[in-house]
Amino acid sequence: MIRKISRNILTSYYRPVEKFVKNPLGTQQKTLNYLLEHGRNTMYGTEYHFDKIAGETEFCRDVPVTSYEDLRPWLEKIIKEKQTNVLWDTPVRWFAMSSGTTEDKSKYIPVTRESLFNGSYRAGYHMLGMYAIHYPDSAFIFGKTLVLGGSQQVNQIGNGIYTGDISAIMMKNLPAPARRRRTPESIALLPDWEEKLQKLTDYAIGTDIRAMVGVPSWMLVLLKKIVEVTGRPVTDIWPQLEVFFHGGVSFLPFQEQYKKIISSERMRYWETYNASEGFFGVQFTPESKDMLLMLDNEVYYEFIPAGEWDKPHPDVIPLRDVEAGKQYAIVISTSGGLWRYKIGDTIEFTSTDPYLFKLTGRTRQFINAFGEELIVDNADRAINEACSQTRAKITEYTVAPIYFDDNNNGAHEWLIEFETTPTDIAQFTSVLDKSLKELNSDYEAKRSYNLSLGMPVIRIIEKGVFYDWMKLREKAGGQNKVPKLSNDRRFVDSIMQYIASKS
Helix, strand or coil: CHHHHHHHHHHHCCHHHHHHHHCHHHHHHHHHHHHHHHHCCCHHHHHCCHHHCCCHHHHHHHCCCECHHHHHHHHHHHHCCCCCCCCCCCCEEEEEECCCCCCCCCCEEEEEHHHHHHHHHHHHHHHHHHHHHHCCCCCHHHCEEEEECCCEEECCCCCCCEEECHHHHHHHCCCHHHHHCECCHHHHCCCCHHHHHHHHHHHHHCCCEEEEEECHHHHHHHHHHHHHHHCCCHHHHCCCCCEEEECCCCCHHHHHHHHHHCCCCCCEEEEEEEECCEEEEEEEECCEEEEEECCCCCEEEEEEECCCCCCCCCCCEEHHHCCCCCEEEEEEEECCCCCCEEEEEEEEEEEECCEEEEEEEECCEEECCCCCCEEHHHHHHHHHHHHHHHCCEEEEEEEEEECCCCCCCEEEEEEEEEEECCCCHHHHHHHHHHHHHHHCHHHHHHHHHHCCECCCEEEEECCCHHHHHHHHCCCCCCCCCCCCECCCCHHHHHHHHHHHHHC
16 A cells, blocks of 8 residues: 555656656746746846846847846855845855866756755656656665765855755755655765764665655765675675666766666666756656656756857857757756856757657867867767677776877877776777767867877876875765866876876
């Protein structure tokens, strides 16, 4: 009886999804109207005459597309000047710290009660519903969920204002029943990564873990530590482990390692897209990692087509005008007080009925030093194919250009940390290069006859280097990620300098 009731509750979370799938554009129009209604009561809304905006045409025409630098003066009114009704007409008590993969300093993203409860939590319920509708036999709610998130701390910039990773903010504000099913808050929100890792290990070993939530790279660090400490396989420690709800980075480079460390046919992996600015996507079916765009979570979406990303006044299109197979940068307006805000992520729609997409990278994580226009999705897929054909497994990688000089053409330098090193690195390099050519016609053209772009240069990095380098930068754990691609050499050179300092 309890199992039946739990199943009915989980599957009920799918009903709102069905509604916005049937009426996506109407749902988005309703969202925009709601946001403008609240925005008219704010300083920002007064500045841009929200009272005269009747719909998406005027909204697109009269309100500028913004970056974080544009947002900063408005945030200072909230944080430093203690002003209210600045970006949203309810109080801002939390700021989500972005992972800062493309910048050294963290960004502070405002989080309101509306954006948290009607945005992130609502999308979380949708996630459970989409999973449960496909797996009605699911029993993970009868055990505990291992959550590997960020940290929470009191921020000294203002009384009563808190900061933390969005995962920590969500956990801190969870309703009590949900909190009891997850990693204890006293452990999950520890700011020191090493202490958290040890205490999570101690807690998890003796707990009936049935689900996991987190970033694949950091969860893998925790799982390896647990196996090392116990000397037992994961399936022996947690025989009822069922699902890993993961996001933050592509799962492709890590999937073989997860299959190895969790050798269970019943184990499932469910993709999510939960950023500091909001919870935007959830895997729609078991057959594909393509995610459904969350349309009823108080986020109004617009999109900048490829080729317009770096323009000061880019063309921006609404949801109804997107096309499958094309690259877009996301622009959002939210109940957190973000207005036409570029979050820096790029996606490709794989369907417009329903609106399904896949993450392809960041507007600042690409390599176009030689006109090759390489994006993260290309790199992830190519390295996955190279691993598959050479039986290799990787832990992390990053790529940067090698510039022309008097003796050499340009190339891409890959720093790769292997879990299992290929026996033939030349074969690995060849497969990687071939896959990149198949995935990216611009790369293929620049590689023709080695005229402007030579073969990839692979440098094998010792195990643990990426982890130690991230710790050195105070970016271990949480939603922090190793930057995959950079159009300059700052990350690659920084890692090589770190390696040289150790030796």
